[in-house]
Amino acid sequence: MELDPIKDAFDRVTKKQKLSSSKSQEIVQQIEDEIVQVLSKMQSQEDSASSSDQKLFLSELKERLKDLGVLSQLEGTQKELNIALSKYAKLLEKSFNPEISRAYRNVDFDIRTVNQIIASHFYREGQFDLGDCFVEEANEPEAESKKIPFLELFQILEAMRDRNLKPALDWATNHREELIQNGSNVEFKLHHLQFVEILQNKGVDEALKYGRAFFNPFAEKHMPDIQKLIASLVYAGRPDTSPYSELYSSVNWDKLAEEIKRQFCNLMGQSHESPLSVTMAAGVQALPTLLKLMSVMIGKKQEWHSMKQLPVPLDLGSEFQFHSVFVCPVSRDQATEENPPMLLSCGHVLCKQSITKLSRNNNTRPFKCPYCPSEVGASQCKQLFF
Numbered sequence: 001m002e003l004d005p006i007k008d009a010f011d012r013v014t015k016k017q018k019l020s021s022s023k024s025q026e027i028v029q030q031i032e033d034e035i036v037q038v039l040s041k042m043q044s045q046e047d048s049a050s051s052s053d054q055k056l057f058l059s060e061l062k063e064r065l066k067d068l069g070v071l072s073q074l075e076g077t078q079k080e081l082n083i084a085l086s087k088y089a090k091l092l093e094k095s096f097n098p099e100i101s102r103a104y105r106n107v108d109f110d111i112r113t114v115n116q117i118i119a120s121h122f123y124r125e126g127q128f129d130l131g132d133c134f135v136e137e138a139n140e141p142e143a144e145s146k147k148i149p150f151l152e153l154f155q156i157l158e159a160m161r162d163r164n165l166k167p168a169l170d171w172a173t174n175h176r177e178e179l180i181q182n183g184s185n186v187e188f189k190l191h192h193l194q195f196v197e198i199l200q201n202k203g204v205d206e207a208l209k210y211g212r213a214f215f216n217p218f219a220e221k222h223m224p225d226i227q228k229l230i231a232s233l234v235y236a237g238r239p240d241t242s243p244y245s246e247l248y249s250s251v252n253w254d255k256l257a258e259e260i261k262r263q264f265c266n267l268m269g270q271s272h273e274s275p276l277s278v279t280m281a282a283g284v285q286a287l288p289t290l291l292k293l294m295s296v297m298i299g300k301k302q303e304w305h306s307m308k309q310l311p312v313p314l315d316l317g318s319e320f321q322f323h324s325v326f327v328c329p330v331s332r333d334q335a336t337e338e339n340p341p342m343l344l345s346c347g348h349v350l351c352k353q354s355i356t357k358l359s360r361n362n363n364t365r366p367f368k369c370p371y372c373p374s375e376v377g378a379s380q381c382k383q384l385f386f
Helices: 004-044 051-068 070-096 111-124 128-138 141-161 166-174 176-181 186-202 204-214 216-235 251-267 275-299 352-358
Strands: 341-343 349-351
Touching (some): 004 051, 004 070, 051 070, 111 128, 128 141, 166 251, 176 251, 349 352
């Protein structure tokens, strides 16, 4: 969402508010000065002034205040502030509370599948009570089976928050072969962290004892890290002055907990992040562009629900790129199932529709490749699969 217009509007409102407040204080001060002057005159002539003189003083004060034009001065700045506030409220309404129904299509979803996705989201976020409540109210008892593996995960993470690595080490040991196949060294990192924890709480002797017991299987791949841990023993009890002070950072616990969560989901064949969260985040990022597109198409009395692809690109950023995307270098169109990427005999790749146009819809007629001197035939082109 583009926030610069909102920030600019807020700055204008703030400026108008400060101006209005300053003007109000100035006028109040003027009124106070006029009243003080009249009171001073009345007090100086208190003994000799008659009631008619006092009325005269008050009448002069009334006329003086009238000449100041108090209300007109206040109305000017207040009116400008009200206009700025009104525009700002409309901008907020437009930006944060848009009519989003125009930006989505009516799709017939499988309700049971959607319910299971929602239940799985609650469980993978550790909201087990909420997940159980949803499963019960949605009458989806089979979705509760998705909770079991995540219970183990959050027991591990909860123990790590209490500086207890035993559940995590047991899990890593039980899945050692699978973790190695995935290229993960999370088991060594757990022993690494446990070594530092023992050094801090039980001293050098216990840390050395732990290292001798568990580091040997990892010596071939992680010798530099093991040597660093052994060298840190020299500075035991002095972590602030140690050149290895980064070993004691609490950030190491957070990073390892995140990696365990990632590897745990990976072993289950699931993504690290909740698919529902990713979908919602992508939708929120794309929504402003879709709303703008819908406004333009409605103004032109065009319908987009029958379109197979959007007429404008949606740049969602690299965090939402989960597969390769091919864009034809000739037509600039993104490849689809109906318009797949095709490999030419010369090695260049174009989309099928571009090849059809270049060959004039004749499979036997050779055409020149747009990127090299080679001549190829449409029948020689092979479809590529990403």
